[in-house]
Amino acid sequence: MSSAIRLEGITRRFGSFTAVEDVSFEAPSGSITALLGPSGSGKSTVLRIIAGLEVPDAGRVWIEGEEQTHGPVEHRRVGFVFQHYALFRHMTVRRNIAFGLKVGKVPKAQRDQRVDELLALTQLEGLADRYPDRLSGGQRQRVALARALAPRPRLLLLDEPFGALDARVRQELRTWLAELHRELGVTSLLVTHDQEEALELAQRIVVMNEGRVEQVGSPADVYSRPATPFVAGFVGAANVLSGTVISGHVQYGDALVAGADGLADGSPAVAYVRPHDLVLSPVQRSGASVPAQVESVTPLGAVARVRLRLDAMKTLTAELPPSQLDGIAPGSRVYIDLSRASVFAPGDGVSDELSPA
């Protein structure tokens, strides 16, 4: 797969503050790549640098093999959709979508044809003559997307495009965007702070924190094989268990709970484990499992959430399918296998609690 976008060592400072530091990644042609990170992690700045709206202090940007670090915006041929509707209020849907084509001096007949195509593609046919103030939030974002796509951009840059919408509409548009992308295959970069959105839509995820890249990988990589404590805590819910390294394993109480490759004996270590990666058993199968008492069992439909108390200080949360709940009830004694944990030296960026799902 060739790369539509390549960033190498991008740094951007605002005064003495470094907003983006040494960011490098590639976005494969035809895919959706997500830039995922908390607010303030530098995602929008990276996107603006790719669009040419911002110039980096260091590093280089390539678009389809051409260096564009200082290239003018109009040479880059990117379509941009922002979180906040930037539709022209005095123009109908049709004229909003036609805007970039008009600027590009596309003849009227061709323009009309392209706008009709986009109205169909974005399911807005019935709304062509409406003004933006007569549209719902979701419809406005579809118009914004149609307008960005009209001039056939090489890249589509989406900056939290659904961020201002309520949860149900956001989910609908997510599904719709995935279908649209399958149809068009335009290389897209999606900025989001929503890990579910990134996992659902993207083929590649760039996880950012405090201006730096923490990990670049497939959704399965960042979810199941987090490269840093930050990624383990930010992408998906995780239980956090602190212990000490003894003969290559994290020791908690009397149990050696998970492999700690690369960490020295005697050093502190932190194990992160997803609620669905805890394996519970009514009997102790090995010295690797930790005894616990079941505190509560909450059915949530496809899974049940089980609160487990290890000791006075520590509880863990497991999620199990109902078929695995035999012998697991409040008060019962169980053994927890934590061998699917990801283990790191203690780092910054995550709290000691289960991060929110």
Ligand code: ADP
């Ligand atoms: P994100 O999109 O991940 O929320 P941004 O890229 O918008 O993050 O911002 C990263 C950091 O850079 C933030 O701390 C923000 O306040 C700062 N920043 C962004 N743009 C500017 C600017 N033009 N001047 C000063 N600081 C800025």
Ligand code: MG
């Ligand atoms: Mg932003």
